[in-house]
Amino acid sequence: MSVASATYTVTVTGLGKRGMHHAEAFAGNPRFRVVGLCNRTPERLETARQKFPEARAGTDVARVLAETRPDVFAFCTPPQVRLPLIRAGVEAGVKLIAYEKPMAASTNEALEIDKLLREAGVKSVVSHQHRYGEHYRRVKEIIAGGAIGRIHTVYGHATGWMMHMMTHLIEYVRWYNGHAEAEWVMGQAAGREKFADVHASPDHIAALVHFDNGVRGVIECGDGAPDVPEVDYWWRKCRIGAQGTHGFAEVLTGGGWRAVTQDSHGVISGSGCMDYVHDMRPYVQDIAAWLDDPAKVHPCNGESALKGFEIMMAACRSAVRRGRVMLPLGPGEPELEALKNALPP
Structure with missing residues (x-):
């Protein structure tokens, strides 16, 4: 299988409206397979589970990531919940983390996120998909x-x-x-x-x-x-x-x-x-392109988001x-x- 035809696995955390937009966009692209779902609210988790019955679901992010070992970790949570989830993704060995804007709640947090990702060699994408x-x-x-x-x-x-x-x-x-x-x-x-x-x-x-x-x-x-x-x-x-x-x-x-x-x-x-349906499709496709080829940097990359x-x-x-x-x-x-x-x- 060539790199350009590889299938990448995805775990999604935060399954509100925006989280489901992400999960559906990844699932709708043949380059990706949704393997994990996580949400603190059981009702939302069950709704997502019904849409993606083959994905492993749970309320503990670290456990779901450890069980699924995805290539991509996507999360859509309130802005106060950034650094712990970035750290969880890095510790799980993901290749790319895609998450909602803004990237942090303070400069201190943003700089720590940037340092953590750089040292781990993990790519990041922030949802400026408009x-x-x-x-x-x-x-x-x-x-x-x-x-x-x-x-x-x-x-x-x-x-x-x-x-x-x-x-x-x-x-x-x-x-x-x-x-x-x-x-x-x-x-x-x-x-x-x-x-x-x-x-x-x-x-x-x-x-x-x-x-x-x-x-x-x-x-x-x-x-x-x-x-x-x-x-x-x-x-x-x-x-x-x-x-x-x-x-x-x-x-x-x-x-x-x-x-x-x-x-x-x-x-x-x-x-x-x-x-969102229109804009998420190329956003997700560009994630696949960047995973295929490091030179094809995503337009919504984390370095741009930091600036x-x-x-x-x-x-x-x-x-x-x-x-x-x-x-x-x-x-x-x-x-x-x-x-x-x-x-x-």
Whole structure:
């Protein structure tokens, strides 16, 4: 059997809506076989077991991993549960760990995750899969093709709160800017209500990012961010794009794309909407390609996710310190707790 036709085994932990999206996407690809299922809630576990009757199921992650010894460990859990599951996957000898964004709950945790994966030689992929949408890709084509001239500003905003949405915005802004390195960030935040959420966040956060190619990034998340009235559901109310010397191009997560280019003679646009069924298929296929060939690095690789996560955490540190924060970040006081304590009640 050639490497390109090998079948890789997968264990999935966290079997809520997103976990089942992952399990179904892996099972629907002939390059993968779901061999393990794990969830703390017996009811969810039983529902998943009925869909994947051949998989070994249990409530103890370490035990299920030890029994299945998968090539891929995928988990979809709240952001507070990252490092122990990464460690469990590494100890089980997996080749790749795929997990939900954001990659961690603090810079300290993110750096520890990165170190653990690097030392073990384990690949990682973080779920920034919106980039596979045709409307996202069309905007990338317009920007990369030079149709809007020299890029001077990239931007992203969402009415969803930070730990839900901000790394998505940053990931695609960095993509539209050719993955230029961020040099510094200035941030400001307001409101403490959303710190009570499982995705603990300030109610509103804004970040100004300076990239080493001279491009400026503007990112906003939360109830003070601009609305996207063209889109009717909060999760999809995201606008991400770039402005150049000859026009702009932007994607609306739930409302297609639009642009003005130097040759368009007005606004051009197209359809598109976030679709997990569509986006998960190439996301999973690219996991197979990376396992086949180390040179075919997954577009949503963990190294890219870390750089985006650092920008988000730098915005939090800046809001506390009231000044620029240089990148890359080193260890420090956990950002969410520090920001919560710094904001007025």
